[in-house]
Amino acid sequence: xxxxxxxxxLKKGDETSFRNLVEEHQLKLLRLCNGFVHSREDALxxxxxxxxxxxxxxxxxxGDSGLSTWLYRVAVNKSLNFIRKQKRKTFSLSNNIxxxxxxxxxxxxxAPDVRMEQGQRDFLIQKALDSLQENQRIAFILNxxxxxxxxxxxxxxxxSLSAVESLIHRAKTNLQKKLYRFYKKNxx
Amino acid sequence: xxxxxxxxxxxxxxxxxxxxxxNSMIEEHLLSCNHCRDFVERLKSLQVTIEREKNIQxxxxxFENIQDKLEHLPKSPDVKTxxxxxxxxxxxxxxxxxxxxxxxxxxxxxxxxxLSNDYKDEIYYLYDIxxxxxxxxxxxxxxx
Ligand SMILES: [Zn+2]
Numbered sequence: 001x002x003x004x005x006x007x008x009x010l011k012k013g014d015e016t017s018f019r020n021l022v023e024e025h026q027l028k029l030l031r032l033c034n035g036f037v038h039s040r041e042d043a044l045x046x047x048x049x050x051x052x053x054x055x056x057x058x059x060x061x062x063g064d065s066g067l068s069t070w071l072y073r074v075a076v077n078k079s080l081n082f083i084r085k086q087k088r089k090t091f092s093l094s095n096n097i098x099x100x101x102x103x104x105x106x107x108x109x110x111a112p113d114v115r116m117e118q119g120q121r122d123f124l125i126q127k128a129l130d131s132l133q134e135n136q137r138i139a140f141i142l143n144x145x146x147x148x149x150x151x152x153x154x155x156x157x158x159x160s161l162s163a164v165e166s167l168i169h170r171a172k173t174n175l176q177k178k179l180y181r182f183y184k185k186n187x188x
Numbered sequence: 189x190x191x192x193x194x195x196x197x198x199x200x201x202x203x204x205x206x207x208x209x210x211n212s213m214i215e216e217h218l219l220s221c222n223h224c225r226d227f228v229e230r231l232k233s234l235q236v237t238i239e240r241e242k243n244i245q246x247x248x249x250x251f252e253n254i255q256d257k258l259e260h261l262p263k264s265p266d267v268k269t270x271x272x273x274x275x276x277x278x279x280x281x282x283x284x285x286x287x288x289x290x291x292x293x294x295x296x297x298x299x300x301x302x303l304s305n306d307y308k309d310e311i312y313y314l315y316d317i318x319x320x321x322x323x324x325x326x327x328x329x330x331x332x
Contacts, residue, residue, distance in 0.1 A: 019251055022250070022251050022254065023251075026246050026250060027244075027246060030244050030246060031241070031242050031244060034241050034242075034244045035238075035241060035242075038241065040244055040245075043244060044246070044247055044250065044253075048250070048253055048254045048257060049257075051254050052254060052257055052258055052261070055254075055258065056258075056261075118236070121233050121237065122237045122240065122241075125233060125234055125237040126237070144238050145238065145241065145242055169200070172197070172199040172200055173196040173197070173199075175199060175234070176196065176197075176198055176199050176231070179231060179234065180194070180227065183227050183230050183231075188230050188231075188233050
């Protein structure tokens with residue numbers, strides 16, 4: 001189905017159009033949201049909310065950008081909102097976890113042969129990713145989790161191609177710096 | 189032995205996005221530097237983690253869950269269909285109403301419980317409208 005057919009169908013409240021739209025776009029949005037929230041359950045919830053918002057506001061969709069671009073934008077916004085709300089909610093808890101992680105780092109640093117389980121390695125890599133500056137993180141996740149081209153990303157983020165290039169390059173070098181610290185402590 | 193010339197682009201080297209010149213510069217360095225060779229090897233964990241997260245599966249009831257959530261949404265008017273001018277006017281009116289209520293209460297008005305609940309509803313309503321505006325403007329935050 002084309003964008004126009006989807007939009008017409010959704011405006012008429014046609015269930016098949018909506019179902020097809022969901023089928024076609026759910027996986028890529030799930031990958032994207034998972035890159036931000038690192039939890040299948042939360043990603044499923046968020047993407048469902050994305051489709052609900054799109055369904056309810058289809059009448060105000062002006063079509064300046066493609067439907068897919070719009071879906072991605074809503075998904076990015078919902079993910080960032082979710083993270084902000086979660087940060088506020090668990091501020092003191094995450095502080096404690098951070099402190100515990102720092103203690104762990106100190107303990108592990110003296111033992112060169114200790115390899116962490118993949119789960120813990122995932123956790124540290126996710127932490128490094130989460131600590132990237134927001135725009136770098138968005139560009140990086142769109143590029144790496146959904147294999148989007150720089151051109152597609154520039155459409156979604158509404159910035160120039162060279163800005164996307166620079167954001168992704170900075171994301172990679174910053175990520176490398178953060179991961180190098182873990183490497184020196186033998187944590188990745 | 190640690191390396192004093194660690195290149196910034198090892199992630200780009202691993203995902204094959206570097207230009208030919210930078211690529212061969214890095215390859216040359218890796219031939220002679222154990223430290224960087226080992227680090228680059230460990231950096232492959234990044235791609236492993238990303239691949240694992242990308243492998244997320246949907247749920248069998250995904251669409252049904254959406255329908256379910258849609259059915260249980262409150263039948264409130266769609267905030268986005270209001271014009272900006274109306275939303276601003278409504279916000280101002282509600283703020284004035286709130287201020288007036290506050291002054292009234294301050295004068296020693298004795299609140300009964302039903303009026304105090306009405307008052308709370310107005311405050312939540314105001315918050316919802318502002319939330320709508322904030323969400324609409326989110327993308328400009330992304331690109332600033
Ligand atoms: Zn080196």
